[in-house]
Amino acid sequence: MVDFAGWWMPVQYASIVEEHLATRRAAGMFDVSHMGRLSITGPGAIEWLESLLTRRVAGLDVGRCRYTLITTDDAILDDALVSREADAAEGTPRLGLVVNASNRERVVTWLRSRLPAAGVALADQTLDSAMIAVQGPRALEIVCGLCPPEDATRVGGLAGYTATPATIAGQTATISRTGYTGEDGVEIIVPATAAGTVWEAIHAGGQPLGLRACGLGARDTLRLEAGMPLYGHELREDSDPFALGLGLAIALDGRSFPGSERFLSMRSQPAAQVRVGLVFDSKRTAREGHAVVVGERQVGTVTSGSFAPTVGTAVAMALLDREVAVLGAAVDVLIRDTRQAGRVAPLPFYRRGG
Amino acid sequence: MAAPRRYAPSHEWIRLEDDGTATIGISAYAVEALTDLVFMQLPDVGRRVKAGESFGEIESVKAVSDMYAPVAGEVVAVNTELPQRLETLGQDPYEAGWIVRIKPDTPAAVEGLLDQTAYDALLAKQSH
Numbered sequence: 001m002v003d004f005a006g007w008w009m010p011v012q013y014a015s016i017v018e019e020h021l022a023t024r025r026a027a028g029m030f031d032v033s034h035m036g037r038l039s040i041t042g043p044g045a046i047e048w049l050e051s052l053l054t055r056r057v058a059g060l061d062v063g064r065c066r067y068t069l070i071t072t073d074d075a076i077l078d079d080a081l082v083s084r085e086a087d088a089a090e091g092t093p094r095l096g097l098v099v100n101a102s103n104r105e106r107v108v109t110w111l112r113s114r115l116p117a118a119g120v121a122l123a124d125q126t127l128d129s130a131m132i133a134v135q136g137p138r139a140l141e142i143v144c145g146l147c148p149p150e151d152a153t154r155v156g157g158l159a160g161y162t163a164t165p166a167t168i169a170g171q172t173a174t175i176s177r178t179g180y181t182g183e184d185g186v187e188i189i190v191p192a193t194a195a196g197t198v199w200e201a202i203h204a205g206g207q208p209l210g211l212r213a214c215g216l217g218a219r220d221t222l223r224l225e226a227g228m229p230l231y232g233h234e235l236r237e238d239s240d241p242f243a244l245g246l247g248l249a250i251a252l253d254g255r256s257f258p259g260s261e262r263f264l265s266m267r268s269q270p271a272a273q274v275r276v277g278l279v280f281d282s283k284r285t286a287r288e289g290h291a292v293v294v295g296e297r298q299v300g301t302v303t304s305g306s307f308a309p310t311v312g313t314a315v316a317m318a319l320l321d322r323e324v325a326v327l328g329a330a331v332d333v334l335i336r337d338t339r340q341a342g343r344v345a346p347l348p349f350y351r352r353g354g
Numbered sequence: 355m356a357a358p359r360r361y362a363p364s365h366e367w368i369r370l371e372d373d374g375t376a377t378i379g380i381s382a383y384a385v386e387a388l389t390d391l392v393f394m395q396l397p398d399v400g401r402r403v404k405a406g407e408s409f410g411e412i413e414s415v416k417a418v419s420d421m422y423a424p425v426a427g428e429v430v431a432v433n434t435e436l437p438q439r440l441e442t443l444g445q446d447p448y449e450a451g452w453i454v455r456i457k458p459d460t461p462a463a464v465e466g467l468l469d470q471t472a473y474d475a476l477l478a479k480q481s482h
Contacts, residue, residue: 016415017390217390217416283392285413307392307415314392336411336418 002216005101007034009216016217020309023181023222024350026210027136029202030219036104037125037189038097038111044119045093046084052114052257053082054241054250057095060084065161065176069249070099070107071259075237077110078103079229079249081178083163096174098131098187100231130195134202134211135185135222137352142206143168143175143186155186169194169201180219182226182350224315225308227277227348233288234275234303234317243271243319245347273300273319277345278331280314283307284340286333292318293332293339299324302333310350320344359448360467362424363476367448370464371455375430379452380412380421380443383477390415391440396432397454403427405463409454425463427456 001010009031012019022028040049049057055068065083069076081098088094099107108124115122134143144152151166155175158164163176171194179185190198203213220230229235229244241250241263250263278286285305292300305316316333324331327346332339357370365384369377385391393413403409408420409429432454436442443451458464468476 011416012389015390221415283413284395285393285415285418287418307390309415 004034004216005104007101009034011217012215013213016215016221017307017309019212019214019218020221022210022212023136023183023214023218024310025137026212027134027138027142027185027206028181028212028214028218028222029199029206030133030135030214031130031195031199032133032187032219033126033130033192033195034101035126035131036097036099036101036107037129037131038099038108039094039123039125040097040120041088041092041094041123042120043091043093044116045095048114048116048120049082049095049097050255052111053080054257054260054263055082056251056255057082057084060095062086063162063164065163065178067161067249069241069246070097070103070110071257071263072110073258074262075259076235076239076241077237078107079231079235079246080107081176083176085163085174086165102232128192129189130192130198131187131189132195132199132202133179133181133185133187134206135179135181135183136211137184138206138209138211139183139185142202142209142211143188145205146201158186169198171198173198180226180228181222182228182348183222183352220304221306221309224304224306224317225310225348225350227317229275229317230304234319240266240271242267243273244275270322272322274322274325275303275347276300276318276320276325277347277349278302278305278316278318278333278342279311279345279349280316280333280340280342282340283314284335285314286316286318286335286340286342290316291334292320293334294324294330299331308349314340315345315349316342317347357464358470360424360464360469361473361476362422362467364422366422366424368424368464368467370458370461374457374461375455376425376427376458376461376464377452378409378421378424378454378456379447381473382447385443385447385451388412388414388416388419391443393418394437394440394453396434396437397429399429399432401429403429403456421453423456424467425456425458425460427458429454430457431455 300320403423
């Protein structure tokens with residue numbers, strides 16, 4: 001167990017590798033209640049978020065989710081999922097934001113500082129709710145098996161990045177077809193008081209199908225194989241999203257939001273370094289902060305690295321000088337006092353069904 | 355008949371052999387605590403190590419850890435098959451899972467390390 005942004009969480013229940021492989025082969029379940037869950041309601045909620053987020057919120061249909069960044073004039077505060085939920089009342093839209101645990105407090109502080117005098121209410125529902133991710137090729141089967149028939153049909157038919165209210169294990173929930181593992185699956189938000197019931201039901205229903213409870217360790221190796229950036233590692237306050245391959249998270253044209261001018265100039269002036277994948281022949285692991293070199297010259301820095309259980313070797317993500325960032329290019333990583341030979345590889349390292 | 359194992363607080367074990375060398379490995383507790391072992395770096399034969407000096411690395415998915423020489427000496431053998439078969443450490447950490455053999459400068463120094471009872475007591479304290 002470790003302290004993760006103030007949450008006491010398991011790195012693994014038994015083995016990171018076994019939990020990782022169970023998620024790829026059958027299903028993994030993750031208690032991701034540490035993720036911040038914010039609710040934004042009011043007649044002005046859509047216009048307000050539209051003015052603050054890097055993705056379009058205006059025109060977002062009920063039930064749709066989008067990956068977005070939360071920015072100030074000079075920094076990226078977080079990456080998040082914004083979703084439009086069923087209207088609270090006629091003319092009163094309601095939206096949800098799921099943010100990183102480590103950034104929750106400052107994101108809430110920032111958003112509150114930008115609230116208009118009237119028309120928008122912001123509530124931090126993190127402590128009143130819980131969130132369980134069920135991911136893997138059998139995730140939908142497991143989750144739908146715990147829903148009444150009508151809800152099971154609706155959940156089973158969810159398109160990617162959509163959500164629906166549903167009853168699971170007798171409890172009221174919001175279920176979205178989203179995740180952070182590179183697998184098909186869902187994320188389930190329930191009232192905190194229902195968390196134990198829903199967790200136990202999924203665990204009991206899924207175990208015969210190969211589901212395992214997974215900790216933070218497997219969550220990290222799964223997202224790394226899937227080439228997904230993690231705030232605080234790949235993505236930072238001063239990052240250039242275009243250099244990270246996150247250009248799609250920024251809808252600039254005809255829009256104005258905090259930092260939009262800055263992002264316009266980033267888009268027109270490519271950054272010196274770009275995010276790449278690195279693969280190694282060895283299982284010896286390049287980790288965050290290790291220097292990437294060609295000969296004696298440092299050409300980049302590792303942002304995340306691990307043994308990748310599905311790939312069977314060590315992999316990393318790194319920020320690398322643009323001229324070196326060519327697929328197949330040979331680079332070394334300095335791991336403590338020795339060199340580990342690697343090469344630039346495409347992201348993601350793992351693609352489902354691929 | 356080899357002497358009983360002694361332990362360092364950093365979870366290496368060492369055993370004096372009849373030929374005057376000493377075999378070193380890591381305890382079952384250490385293997386269990388590390389979990390998901392992926393890589394081991396061994397020293398070259400002939401390398402001299404001081405007591406408490408790192409003689410190699412063991413890496414799990416989570417993190418990399420040093421392995422420390424419980425006593426000073428010269429490395430006379432390494433278990434070259436082990437890095438390709440790290441699961442051996444979980445199955446048989448005290449025999450097939452040996453890591454290096456050294457010629458201790460002062461064999462009596464081994465007697466100053468933790469015996470099984472003292473090591474078990476250390477583990478009991480750590481688990482609280």
